[in-house]
Amino acid sequence: MAAALNVGRREQGRTWPNPAVGALVVRDTANGPVVIGRGWTARGGRPHAEPQALAQAGEGARGATLYVTLEPCSHHGGTPPCVDAVRAAGIARVVAAVQDPDFRVAGRGFAILREAGIGVDVGIGAAQALVDHAGHMLRVTEGRPHVMLKLAVSADGKVGLAGRHPTAITGETARGRVHMLRATHDAVLTGIGTVLADNPLLTCRLPGMEDRSPLRIVLDADLRLPPTSALARSLDVAPLWIVAAEDAPAEPETVLGAMGIEVMRVRRRPEGGLDLDDTLKLLALRGLTRVMVEAGPRVAASFVAAGLVDEVNLFEAPTVLGVGALDALEGLPLSALGDYLSVVEEQWQGVDRLRIMRRR
Numbered sequence: 001m002a003a004a005l006n007v008g009r010r011e012q013g014r015t016w017p018n019p020a021v022g023a024l025v026v027r028d029t030a031n032g033p034v035v036i037g038r039g040w041t042a043r044g045g046r047p048h049a050e051p052q053a054l055a056q057a058g059e060g061a062r063g064a065t066l067y068v069t070l071e072p073c074s075h076h077g078g079t080p081p082c083v084d085a086v087r088a089a090g091i092a093r094v095v096a097a098v099q100d101p102d103f104r105v106a107g108r109g110f111a112i113l114r115e116a117g118i119g120v121d122v123g124i125g126a127a128q129a130l131v132d133h134a135g136h137m138l139r140v141t142e143g144r145p146h147v148m149l150k151l152a153v154s155a156d157g158k159v160g161l162a163g164r165h166p167t168a169i170t171g172e173t174a175r176g177r178v179h180m181l182r183a184t185h186d187a188v189l190t191g192i193g194t195v196l197a198d199n200p201l202l203t204c205r206l207p208g209m210e211d212r213s214p215l216r217i218v219l220d221a222d223l224r225l226p227p228t229s230a231l232a233r234s235l236d237v238a239p240l241w242i243v244a245a246e247d248a249p250a251e252p253e254t255v256l257g258a259m260g261i262e263v264m265r266v267r268r269r270p271e272g273g274l275d276l277d278d279t280l281k282l283l284a285l286r287g288l289t290r291v292m293v294e295a296g297p298r299v300a301a302s303f304v305a306a307g308l309v310d311e312v313n314l315f316e317a318p319t320v321l322g323v324g325a326l327d328a329l330e331g332l333p334l335s336a337l338g339d340y341l342s343v344v345e346e347q348w349q350g351v352d353r354l355r356i357m358r359r360r
């Protein structure tokens with residue numbers, strides 16, 4: 001199952017609206033178990049992992065075991081149900097990590113397999129599968145994507161110089177890790193404040209992984225995004241969506257729309273800024289499962305305060321920016337992350353410490 005989970009993560013960030021599933025077909029031989037088929041959800045969500053693993057195994061699948069990281073689907077979506085492919089291949093036993101909460105499946109996949117006389121075991125590797133499939137799970141159960149907040153802070157908890165002037169905080173290794181995180185998320189979301197201060201690209205620029213740049217999203221209530229910004233000028237690398245307020249002016253939308261930038265509108269919050277519940281609901285309806293928030297202190301604090309952060313990747317540099325520099329979360333202490341998230345992993349990325357926190 002650990003190997004199935006590993007192959008399942010291969011296209012993570014590129015399978016939305018579908019989950020990134022992994023599957024292995026394993027045969028017992030005189031020399032022990034042998035993997036004879038491997039599959040993972042393809043870019044765009046199809047084909048699914050199981051038919052690919054079964055096709056690779058061919059006739060060898062008869063009497064073999066299928067390890068799969070999520071319950072095989074039982075409904076006719078864009079592809080025929082995976083349970084049909086499993087039955088037709090003659091698989092004797094299915095070992096699945098977790099049940100799919102999607103109402104079209106929700107245990108029916110397992111029931112169909114059992115009715116066909118196939119042995120079904122569920123729960124092996126479940127803890128990791130729940131992490132890997134968290135985006136899919138949240139989208140189908142709560143109608144919102146999984147939200148991962150990335151923060152790069154100085155030793156004194158600051159994210160920028162006074163006056164919102166950009167500065168590099170973490171080192172080369174940590175920056176590489178951030179690009180890897182971008183590659184494995186469906187979208188990177190930022191605020192217009194960061195766009196105006198830093199003019200970022202928000203692409204994945206790791207050598208050999210340039211085609212893994214995620215969709216970029218900007219929260220920009222009044223449509224202030226400059227058509228000359230790096231984001232607007234890199235649509236050939238990755239698409240750009242802007243979330244604006246319902247009452248934002250129409251003219252900039254016409255200009256940005258003509259460039260190929262999609263503008264969507266949500267309510268403003270009474271206290272200012274866009275309604276984040278509405279924003280996330282909209283993004284889930286559009287198929288997004290994994291959103292990485294890489295924004296300044298205003299947007300970051302809004303997500304934390306609204307209880308909408310599921311995971312934090314907190315990079316802490318050894319440098320000190322000093323009094324007057326920008327706090328990581330506007331109006332909130334950095335310790336507010338601990339209100340509903342706990343550290344699950346700590347590691348070093350070069351000279352910078354990375355703490356991964358998840359919702360309790």
Ligand SMILES: NC(=O)c1ccc[n+]([C@@H]2O[C@H](COP(=O)([O-])OP(=O)(O)OC[C@H]3O[C@@H](n4cnc5c(N)ncnc54)[C@H](OP(=O)(O)O)[C@@H]3O)[C@@H](O)[C@H]2O)c1
Pocket residue numbers: 150151152153158159160161163164165166167169190191192193194195197198219220221222224272273274275276294295296297298299300302326330
């Ligand atoms: N170290 C890091 O990890 C990191 C990462 C990114 C940025 N930064 C730094 O952050 C600074 C920019 O900070 P910032 O706070 O101005 O940028 P921001 O948080 O990215 O953007 C803030 C803007 O987003 C818009 N917005 C829309 N809905 C919102 C909501 N619900 N809550 C909050 N804001 C919402 C608001 O403008 P409208 O009302 O016009 O929509 C707001 O002014 C720069 O110095 C940059 O270098 C650091």
